[in-house]
Amino acid sequence: MTPRTRLWLDFVNTDAAAQSPGGDLLRDFEALLIWSQRQGAVDDERAAGIRRRAVLQPAAAAATLVDARRVRAALRVLAEKGQVTERVREDAVVEINRVLGRSAGTRRLDAVPAGGYTRAFVPTGDAFAGLMIPIVESAADALVDEELARVRRCADPRCHRVFLDGTKNGLRRWCDMGTCGNRAKAARHRARSETRR
Numbered sequence: 001m002t003p004r005t006r007l008w009l010d011f012v013n014t015d016a017a018a019q020s021p022g023g024d025l026l027r028d029f030e031a032l033l034i035w036s037q038r039q040g041a042v043d044d045e046r047a048a049g050i051r052r053r054a055v056l057q058p059a060a061a062a063a064t065l066v067d068a069r070r071v072r073a074a075l076r077v078l079a080e081k082g083q084v085t086e087r088v089r090e091d092a093v094v095e096i097n098r099v100l101g102r103s104a105g106t107r108r109l110d111a112v113p114a115g116g117y118t119r120a121f122v123p124t125g126d127a128f129a130g131l132m133i134p135i136v137e138s139a140a141d142a143l144v145d146e147e148l149a150r151v152r153r154c155a156d157p158r159c160h161r162v163f164l165d166g167t168k169n170g171l172r173r174w175c176d177m178g179t180c181g182n183r184a185k186a187a188r189h190r191a192r193s194e195t196r197r
């Protein structure tokens, strides 16, 4: 089964804590733009326009990156503590509405070449500000759909990745069975053979 993914959780997982020791994936504005393109959160044509503007207005691009990291920090708190702490949810709503409130645009439904459909937001105002819209909308969906109870942090204490538990029984513990899950399995195995000895 392919794990269900969520844009806002993938975004949280770009931070230095989740990437350790690789560092922050969003090291500059261009990295943020490339990440958004890869996620399908911005199409190539719009990305080209944003890239041109970033060259002309480097200060605005840098400010957008700072703001993106601020949103990311708020979303990490929501992912990790939102289910149990009402105050955290309230703060996240303020942050989401701050981002949603500053970008005018139109919404569209697009067919995806690989199959299926996706909703798109086309900013008509500040293109930089529009970059964060799909991300905060994804977080907003998690609140609307009451999905936070299924959002977890990886059970490996060294791993800071968050994920959506899409299993039927809701008992998924690791971000990835291939990495953290396997490490835990190997550790259990080692512990068992040591007691046997």
Ligand SMILES: [Zn+2]
Pocket: 154, 155, 156, 159, 160, 161, 174, 175, 176, 180
């Ligand atoms: Zn993990």
